């Protein structure tokens with residue numbers, strides 16, 4: 001028999017679906033349930049590499065850890081990595097298959113992936129007692145419903161009940177719950193079991209009359225009210241956020257171990273990917289991590305990190321435009337620490353030859369490291385282990401650029417010259433002993449009396465965060481009722497909330513006709529519906545790389 005499950009949808013992006021999904025996974029695994037996470041399609045620049053070398057969203061890897069299982073490609077079969085506002089690299093079952101325009105993708109390609117993602121979900125269901133699925137954005141994006149494969153599309157295919165999470169901190173949560181329900185077709189509504197309020201501050205008794213009214217209006221209950229909890233923003237998907245400028249990653253509250261703090265400035269380059277790399281720095285007591293986009297902000301920084309990016313050449317231009325490039329060159333000459341990670345490492349080299357990502361040809365790098373980069377169509381996806389500063393380092397690699405390192409001292413796969421360090425490896429700072437040695441070197445070079453705490457264990461901190469998520473669900477949600485949903489599906493006889501999904505102009509197949517119970521005709525697929533972006537991204541030749549069968 002297939003395992004049970006639940007779809008965690010949201011009233012908006014950032015409502016907390018990822019962390020609620022992780023919290024449910026942790027609660028279940030503690031109860032002895034064999035559970036796996038699943039997100040049919042994720043749009044994110046924060047990705048991870050599984051042991052088999054598949055690229056998936058970091059959020060699903062984090063949820064897998066919450067469920068105490070090894071992450072696999074099945075848990076996130078489609079990953080879209082934006083390269084601009086209009087196109088994304090499509091990663092299918094962990095491997096890139098091409099660059100695609102949003103229009104082309106929504107015009108037919110996405111729909112064609114429903115079979116693939118439901119197969120993945122079925123495989124997980126046959127291996128686990130429960131699969132907790134995360135939706136994307138809102139399930140009531142009525143313009144996208146017909147081709148949806150990640151929200152109601154997957155819930156309908158699996159007959160999974162849907163829990164809608166709303167962020168009360170933003171306000172408007174009742175209207176959002178009501179509207180999200182009322183804009184769905186009758187069939188979709190029959191799976192919407194109820195709601196979960198997230199990020200609540202204050203006295204729940206003040207909220208209760210509203211929840212009762214919501215029940216009166218929709219016939220659906222609220223399964224829990226989770227309080228606002230600080231420091232839970234782990235492995236978010238906000239790769240598309242325009243700027244993290246001024247954002248400070250959550251640091252542990254412990255005071256600095258030594259007499260001084262260490263200031264880390266992270267250049268908020270365009271298309272920043274895996275900025276979660278710096279979370280391990282922020283986890284050290286006394287390390288203050290800030291995202292910056294002005295040269296002046298580098299002045300007091302003890303370490304500047306140039307992070308990964310899906311647009312290396314674009315990032316280089318941005319660093320130059322903003323005067324950051326010049327400031328970095330000056331810093332390096334003064335012997336002040338700079339760390340480049342992946343795309344950030346590439347920009348520190350002498351030259352970049354890129355006919356793949358930007359197709360800009362040969363571009364000069366900042367010349368701080370004796371490295372030449374050539375972009376390859378094949379993507380390196382790896383989980384390397386090595387050593388640096390006498391300590392074991394584990395990392396993961398996700399890049400098209402190939403480095404030809406021509407000098408300097410070896411540093412992981414890259415090199416170091418003076419206090420400028422560069423590597424393609426993500427995640428290296430999570431290796432505790434290495435991170436401590438590295439921070440000591442930075443403190444020495446920066447002349448700070450900062451001392452890393454001897455016992456910060458990033459893995460333990462992450463486990464504690466996952467446990468806190470599990471606690472939030474156990475303490476503030478009706479877990480018996482949630483379990484009944486997971487095992488038995490949505491309650492029968494849930495009322496229909498008018499008006500239901502409007503019909504799509506010119507499309508009689510979906511929407512209203514669905515609410516009348518008619519089977520929608522499949523929309524004809526035009527060949528244009530399958531177009532790949534020609535000029536942006538991987539371009540013509542990459543088209544031939546696309547595995548049409550797989551799609």
Ligand SMILES: NC(=O)CC[C@H](N)C(=O)O
Pocket residue numbers: 273274307308309310311312341342343344357398399400401402
């Ligand atoms: N993860 C990254 O920073 C990738 C760097 C660069 N965009 C590449 O593909 O090589």
